[in-house]
Amino acid sequence: MRAEGLERVTMRRLATELDTGPASLYVYVENMAELHGALLDELLASLPLPAPDAGDWRAEVVGLLGAYTETLHAYPSLARSVMLLRPAGPHYLRLIEVLLGLLEAGGVPVRQAAWGVDLLLQLATATAAEHGTRKESGDDTGHDRHQTAAVHEAAGEQYPHLARVRDELFTGTGRQRFRWAFTALLDGITTTPAPIDMD
């Protein structure tokens, strides 16, 4: 369908790009959620999937989620929508399929794998939405600076623990924190038993 309309994907923007009124889009799509769902699935078509049986399955999972996040990164408004969706397109299902395969290869019990994939994708999407928007909404002088300042100011006697870890809150590159976050989550998913009896 398309590949150029960056940044904020709205009904009206898309309509004018197609030289028509916004009403015309409703012939092909029922609402904006569906539009964003379709757009997401088209983007995921070109997501590079790992070769089967390649190397460390944990690294594969983190790498794949990194690629997913990177893909969404260019479309912040789309990422924000996807957060509120349960995507159901074929390429999204294929992504779930591949992730499930990797978790199975790692010997993760089925319930943990099923719940875990959901969790991993939720965090990946949230990360894309957050980062994309932050970049969009201006230079470095955004909320970040504001929070940094507030933390430095508050981290006196009232907030001893905050004072202790103060600087660690802001260390690491985005990439380092991303890799650590998903490694940690993956570890937890692997080792934390899901409830067996579910009353």
Added chain:
Amino acid sequence: MRAEGLERVTMRRLATELDTGPASLYVYVENMAELHGALLDELLASLPLPAPDAGDWRAEVVGLLGAYTETLHAYPSLARSVMLLRPAGPHYLRLIEVLLGLLEAGGVPVRQAAWGVDLLLQLATATAAEHGTRKESGDDTGHDRHQTAAVHEAAGEQYPHLARVRDELFTGTGRQRFRWAFTALLDGITTTPAPIDMD
């Protein structure tokens, strides 16, 4: 300031509620992000904090994040905004402080604690935004049903792993999955070493 305006908190809604024009709000607040930040902090003022030295620190963390999520749950549009923010109000900092204290009590290394708290709050906020919106956008017949149908249909030969875990994807109550998710993440944060040299 206020406590009644539920659901979608917009500048204009708030303005009419205060019997004035939308422009007047800009005397007290620079933009909507700041407004939502202030609103969040006011909500967090009544967040029940755990008594110091009470029981299992892991359970305390999960419980506290549950209360946080529950608080945001009633204000979906606020939750969605907070996702794109770096909140810096005193009550949010206090929440970070308490979480850091619990992680320290659990012997979590500082960098992991600092990065971990960020991660826990990100996931909690995302969860609130997602759930709140889903409830808001109609009955059960939303994306959920659509995805469920798509999964059942697709889980044939093309998607073997999906077929294998099919039903597990939709098991568990929201509460059960919430508790498992945060327990798993907390386990990962506790046991996964953060990078030491950060070049």
Added chain:
DNA sequence: ACCTGAACACCGTTCAAGT
């Protein structure tokens, strides 16, 4: 039958004008 112009009901933000 298929498409769409124009309207409806909203948004956040700005700024000139009023007190």
Added chain:
DNA sequence: ACCTGAACACCGTTCAAGT
């Protein structure tokens, strides 16, 4: 100085009317 009416530049969605 402090506030705000009215305007600007957008939104998603609907529906009567046109081809």
